[in-house]
Amino acid sequence: MKAAPLLQVDQVTVRFGGLTAIDKVSFDVLPGELLGLIGPNGAGKTTMLRAITGVVRATEGDVRLAGESLKGLPIHQRIRKGLALSQQLVKPLRDISVLDNVALAAGAARTASPLQALMHVSQEEEARIGREMLALVGIAAHAAQKPGIQPLGVLKRLEMARALALRPKLLLLDEPLAGLNSKEAHALAETIADINRQGTTIVLIEHNLGEVMRICQRLVVLDNGRRIAKDVSDPRQVMNDPAVRAAYLGGDTLAESQAMQHAEQGVRHA
Numbered sequence: 001m002k003a004a005p006l007l008q009v010d011q012v013t014v015r016f017g018g019l020t021a022i023d024k025v026s027f028d029v030l031p032g033e034l035l036g037l038i039g040p041n042g043a044g045k046t047t048m049l050r051a052i053t054g055v056v057r058a059t060e061g062d063v064r065l066a067g068e069s070l071k072g073l074p075i076h077q078r079i080r081k082g083l084a085l086s087q088q089l090v091k092p093l094r095d096i097s098v099l100d101n102v103a104l105a106a107g108a109a110r111t112a113s114p115l116q117a118l119m120h121v122s123q124e125e126e127a128r129i130g131r132e133m134l135a136l137v138g139i140a141a142h143a144a145q146k147p148g149i150q151p152l153g154v155l156k157r158l159e160m161a162r163a164l165a166l167r168p169k170l171l172l173l174d175e176p177l178a179g180l181n182s183k184e185a186h187a188l189a190e191t192i193a194d195i196n197r198q199g200t201t202i203v204l205i206e207h208n209l210g211e212v213m214r215i216c217q218r219l220v221v222l223d224n225g226r227r228i229a230k231d232v233s234d235p236r237q238v239m240n241d242p243a244v245r246a247a248y249l250g251g252d253t254l255a256e257s258q259a260m261q262h263a264e265q266g267v268r269h270a
């Protein structure tokens with residue numbers, strides 16, 4: 001029997017004034033999955049993540065986590081229910097250590113505000129979770145250092161560790177590989193696959209299609225706010241779908257043709 005979906009996005013529409021950024025999009029995420037959410041620039045990927053986490057309100061439709069509707073819930077309550085978003089822009093607290101940044105997030109998972117998290121009694125437990133998460137994302141050696149001196153690759157991993165410290169049922173990753181060179185991107189993609197193998201369900205937004213196809217089990221493709229491409233079991237087949245090729249190549253921007261190149265390299269190397 002097929003497992004019940006962990007996340008159900010049901011006919012979600014998001015409008016900004018006259019612009020429809022998401023148009024009646026539906027998809028499910030199964031427990032344990034690593035699902036890629038892809039599409040060319042402006043397709044609506046980030047808006048979809050924001051609608052899931054409650055940063056923007058869906059104009060229509062519903063999002064359910066473990067069967068429970070999130071309609072009307074503010075961001076912090078959605079986090080309590082098991083969502084965590086790791087953002088593209090990395091913004092750690094610069095004056096405390098890498099470990100304390102993660103421990104603070106672990107505390108915030110159990111209290112209502114960052115201030116309460118700071119004063120939380122079981123700081124040892126939070127530090128333990130912090131160390132565990134830093135090891136999981138591969139930056140345990142940086143625990144005592146300040147974020148200010150860390151390269152982007154480490155900061156991206158720190159951002160991921162902070163999201164994981166919330167012990168989410170579902171981790172949403174918004175372009176984690178952006179700005180990294182190909183070697184760093186490959187290594188971080190491997191870490192994301194590892195996090196998934198160790199039990200975290202993940203939705204990954206990413207333009208680096210080679211890495212997406214290497215690590216994702218299934219893809220949802222957006223274009224102009226709509227879902228395109230059939231649901232196929234092999235993500236590498238998705239790039240053969242004429243609608244997907246047209247969506248990526250139709251824009252004719254450098255980024256999009258690079259995306260296709262990445263995809264083709266990914267298929268060759270897989």
Ligand SMILES: Nc1ncnc2c1ncn2[C@@H]1O[C@H](COP(=O)(O)OP(=O)(O)OP(=O)(O)O)[C@@H](O)[C@H]1O
Pocket residue numbers: 016019020021039040041042043044045046047048
């Ligand atoms: N807060 C907002 N107000 C008005 N329009 C918005 C807002 N956020 C996004 N949009 C518009 O919604 C559409 C989808 O944008 P979105 O950022 O979700 O796309 P994306 O697929 O994440 O793109 P990219 O890959 O370039 O990050 C775009 O036309 C964008 O200009």
